Amino acid sequence: MVIKAQRAIIRKPGSFDVFDFEDFDIGKVQDNDVVVKMNYAAMNHLDLWVRKGLPGVTYPIVPCSEGMGVVVARGKSVNSLKEGQRVLLSPGIGDYLSEDYGIHGETCNGTLSSHLKQKSNLWIPLDDSIDDRVAAAFPLSFLTSWNMVVRRCNVKKGDIVFIWGAGSGVGHAAGQIAKLHGAKIIGTARGSKISKLDSGFWDLLVDPKVDDVVGAVRNFSSKGVDIVVEHTGEKTWKRSLSILKRNGRLVTCGGTTGPIVKINLPHLFIKNQMIIGSTMGSFEDLKNQILPRVSNGDLKVLIDREFDWKDIAQAHQHLEESNAIGKVLLKIK
Template identity: 35%
Template sequence: MKTEAMVIRQTGGPEVLTRETIEIPEPGPREVLVRIRAVALNHVDIWMRRGLPHVKYDFPHRLGADIAGEIEALGPGARGCTVGQKVLLAPAVSCGVCARCLSGEDNLCPQYRMFGETTQGGYARHIVVPDANILPYPGELPFTQAAALPLVYLTAWQMVVARAQVKPGDTVLVQAVGSGVSTAAIQIAKLHGARVIGTAGSDEKLARAKELGLDEGINYTTADFVAEVKKLTGSKKGVDAVIEHVGGDVFVKSILATRWGGCVVTCGATAGFAPTIDLRHIFFRQVRVLGSTMGSKGDLHRMIPLFSQGKLRPVVDRVLPLWSAAEAHRVLEERKAFGKVVLEVD
């Protein structure tokens, strides 16, 4: 069938995003056709558009992992869903039959593929997905808010809950509080009883983060966040955990901001992939450095009721039409957003 989409046929700047009519397949066995109503941006969209050396592109390529919409058609044997049902999509697919998938660790499946990265994504009016990717819809949220939920909350949940194992009484440092992952991490850490310190490059972003539960804010353009963290934790103790996705020097200094026996959990490196680390600060102080990518579909099922109950809420900076995807990319690249930039699909 034909549908309209924003695609890239080459890597480069935002201008490579173009509107086209494309062919997509009919839903096959245990697949569903989803009419997309909103798709949220993530930094992976920027990296994919610019070009990643390890990715084999299948042009025309569609970006977009965070998708909300309605089921338009069912393939043979599709389970657990009906035509017209409002849905969120889990943002990645896996084989579903390996030991990792069957153990609830589908994000460690050797065939794990994220929408918009190593498989086609949601910058379109329609997408065909496995029925296993269909998630319950979070209450009465509008599509543009629901689409801001899956990837960043899944990522933050795994970082805060599974990897850092944050518990009541812990102190957590969240880097770059204006990002989607960080706005989610603040709320999840508070939900688990932690005191949360956050960094940002502006007082405005820190003020907005305090509305989400941030206890203390540090403007890294006017203060050394390591020194400030030591002051805020008393006796130069440091924090129990750092939630980090910036990389570069911020990652290096995050290790210094951690208490003896604490941990740094990282899920990205927007400011640099190759920091220079003094390993003595890791082994002598017994700091754990933990990598984290996405999370399990089961975690998403556990989280969605928290949105319906108002215990978590998506943070949307602005909504633009899908056909303004290039403008949306510029907003994200220039770090003008607090929370998510969402594309509405007419």
């Protein structure tokens, strides 16, 4: 079978004009391969970093880590999936705790392609309880957040969890996951973004542009918070440590405002605090813990906007200017 396809590609890092589209042959379908006609890809801040030039990335590369579509071909050894079946792709490849763990769109070609061939064990079947847009939008941000809040910080009932960027993919997911486990949640959002969030869901929403974040948190909980979910970095780091209570845990998965931070070591060890790094999460959690909760509505996916995949440059600009509330989708036609 010859499958002609098209994909977006970044040949070298740069600004919004680096994207190109090329025709390609999907190649021979090996015994354990599955070929999927992609319907949607979804964007994350990782895509911005890859576009600008992320150390360790080999160019040219196809962007985006998340996506879903319909099976159109499979190798002779694949019995778990069938042609016509809707599937989503695991954003990660391999054991997330190992040194050779990979991420689509960073360590190998991503999902912004009309057709995608990948091994059968990386595709997860979908039932009718979840639609295409939601299926494409949740995997990376919810997997990252689940690992941060549940696996790394062991959130429990009664914990107070502070989350930067309540309207971001990771922030919105982390708030829901913490709430699902019985925690109280404090989030930040700027200006009009607060009105677009469910204020009844969050125990406290703070606008860091006009509010005193540390003061607001101390008014809510005089001793501070048990967990801080950090993915912003340099501009928020000092305040994150200021609001963390004794024996608290700060978990970080990124640094969107800058990667270099300072730590006052006596403050850290005298208060017996923990700073925890976290990247992605397990395939098993994605399939068995998160997907069922998204499908039944326990976890809700916030979608900001949908772009045609050929408008990838505009989508990047929209996300980079911090205009997004939730996930940005790319419709593949």
